[in-house]
Structure formats: structure tokens, C-alpha cells
Amino acid sequence: MNDSSPWAVIFAGPSLPSAHRPTDPLLQWHPPVRQGQLYQVALTHPAIIGITDGYFEVTPTVWHKEILWAMAQGIHVYGSASIGALRAAELYPFGMRGVGRIFAAYRDGILCDDDEVAILHGPEELGYPAVTEAMVNIRATLEKAVAENVLDSWLIARLTEIGKALFYKERRWEAILERAAARGLPPMPLDDLAVW
Numbered sequence: 001m002n003d004s005s006p007w008a009v010i011f012a013g014p015s016l017p018s019a020h021r022p023t024d025p026l027l028q029w030h031p032p033v034r035q036g037q038l039y040q041v042a043l044t045h046p047a048i049i050g051i052t053d054g055y056f057e058v059t060p061t062v063w064h065k066e067i068l069w070a071m072a073q074g075i076h077v078y079g080s081a082s083i084g085a086l087r088a089a090e091l092y093p094f095g096m097r098g099v100g101r102i103f104a105a106y107r108d109g110i111l112c113d114d115d116e117v118a119i120l121h122g123p124e125e126l127g128y129p130a131v132t133e134a135m136v137n138i139r140a141t142l143e144k145a146v147a148e149n150v151l152d153s154w155l156i157a158r159l160t161e162i163g164k165a166l167f168y169k170e171r172r173w174e175a176i177l178e179r180a181a182a183r184g185l186p187p188m189p190l191d192d193l194a195v196w
Helices: 038-040 064-072 083-095 102-107 137-147 155-167 173-182 187-195
Strands: 009-012 029-030 047-051 076-081 097-099
Touching: 038 047, 038 064, 038 076, 038 137, 047 083, 047 102, 064 076, 076 102, 083 097, 083 102, 137 155, 137 187, 155 173, 173 187
Parallel strands: 009 029, 009 047, 047 076, 076 097
Antiparallel strands: none
């Protein structure tokens, strides 16, 4: 790390919008990472690079090799929440560090699919508003609904199955509840969930 480098560079977007980020001069925030950007940041030699969010599909995603290269330069690379958790689970045997429940679920094989963390969202200028729901958020919401006695636990499996069957670009609560009603699930708990 040189004198002009930040202590930590963090790539974040919809998982950690600017309004919820700590303000600290040692932290430099970047939009969700794209292929090649982590390498460019690593050339400035920060002590830490954090990956929370990143682009994929139509925009090339962050390469495993650029993460491995950054770590070979002595930079500690952490991943959490979204593409960061996924990459950390893939690369933790090589020294990338994961943070949080989503990372642990990928590392332990509880989650396997990339679509678990995929969402559509608006631009940075609007604070990355989510247009769809991440499957990991649907799972967490359903667990909390059971814990708060909004839903009976038997409904979790059915609603999870419906949510998982939706393409990530169509994964919204309205679509899940609509399909649940069409499959004959009882309307009262669905209405309670929607209100909750």
C-alpha cells in the first residue's frame, strides 16, 4: 500500500447502497465490480479489496484470476452478500475470505446456483433500487415470517419452490404469491404474508 492508496476498496451496489455505508476516509467505495476492475484497483495496492456486488450476464463478471492475482500481490480479498459471497466460496481454498451467511451457505454446499444472489436493479444515481428479489432474500424473508408466526412452516417449502422456479428476472413477491394462489395454496396465509 502506498501513501495515496485507500486502506480498503469495496465494490458494492444494491446489497449495500450508499445510504447504509460507513463514511471513513480509509474506505473507498466503487460501484459493482466488472471484469478487469479488480485488477485495476489491485494495481494501486490497497491493503484490502472487498467484493459485495458485481455485474454478470451481459457485462463480463469479475474473473477468478484477477482475484487470485490480487491475493498473490499480498492484498487481502474479502467477499460477501452477492457475487462476493459466490467468489469467496469458490476461492476460499486459495485464501479469499468470505463474510456472512450467504458465503457460508455457498461454501458449505447449501446453496449452489448463481441465481440465488442475482437481481435486476436500477442505476447508481437512484440508489440501486431492486426490481426483483434475490432468492437468498426470499428464503430469509420466509424464515422470518415463520419465526414471527405470519406463516406456518409447511408453506415455506411450497413458496420457496415457486420462487426458485421463476427466472431471476421475473422473481418478485407479486409473481410468487400469484403463482401460489393459482396452485391452490390457501389464500389467508398468502394475504397475511403480502400484508406483512
